Amino acid sequence: MKIAVVSANGKEGKLIVREAMERGLDVTAVVRGENRSDATQVIKKDLFDLTASDLKGFDVVIDAFGAWSPETLPLHGTSLKHLCDIVSGQDARLLIVGGAGSLYVNPKHTLQLMDASDFPDMFKPLASAMGKALEELRTRDDVKWTYISPAADFRADGARTGKYILGGEELPLSSKGESTISYADYAVAMVDEAVNGDHVRQRISVVAE
Structure with missing residues (x-):
């Protein structure tokens, strides 16, 4: 299986690359600058400069793009639209962080x-931008x-347990009633979906056990 990870230099992108490579999958990192992931195969190109020919031949394209500053938040929508446009009609599946x-x-x-009411105000602009991108993706x-939402508490430095609970459109909760997952376990879930392909044109969610 051939997988391309777009924005492979990000925290989640690097973990997805590592998880996929440890399973023996054929992984290519798509990065704008110097490759800092574990991948040995690299496409050095800005996301918005990618073309259909760049991604031709991949079974799965994983979009790990992230933008955080107020002026860049709209890129969540425009970047996803661009990736959709260039894989449109292809066999490749597009998985989105x-x-x-x-x-x-x-x-x-x-x-x-x-x-x-208790959702932090500081995260509302980001959540709104990503939510709008998802609405456009649904069309x-x-x-x-496949759009994969993490639990409410998405922990960058959490441990990899290799276990998670798969959910759907509603906020997923663990057996303890908590909604947390580590970046590492999210990567496990992402690569599982890349391999299995069970949720085409669906939004799913993942939470730690």
């Missing part, structure tokens, strides 16, 4: 996590996409 803010917190799916029936 998503956000938790757009997960629903009620059975009727009328209230999202980012709308809850694409020309791309084999």
Whole structure:
């Protein structure tokens, strides 16, 4: 299986590359500058300069792009649209490192996590930008996409246990009623989905056991 990891130099991107390579998968890092991931195969190109020919032949393209400053938040939507456009009609599946803010917190799916009264104000612009990108992604029936949301508490330095609970559109909770997952265990879930391909054109979520 051939996998391309876009934005492979990011914290999550590097862990996804490592997880995939440890399973013996054929991994290519897509990076804008010097490659800092474990991948030995590299496409050195800005995401917005990627073309359909760059990604031709890959079974899975994983989008690990992230933007955090107010002026760059709209890039969540424009970058995802660009990747969708260049894999449109191809066999490659597009897997997206998503956000938790757009997960629903009620059975009727009328209230999202980012709308809850205790959701931190500092994260609302990011959650809104990622939520809008997901809404636009849902309209694409020309791309084999899967959007994977982490639990509410997404821990960059958490341990890799190799275990997680798979959820759907609602905020996932552990057996202890908590909503946390480490970047490392999220990478496990991402590579599992890359290998299995069980959730095409679906948003799924993952939480630690």
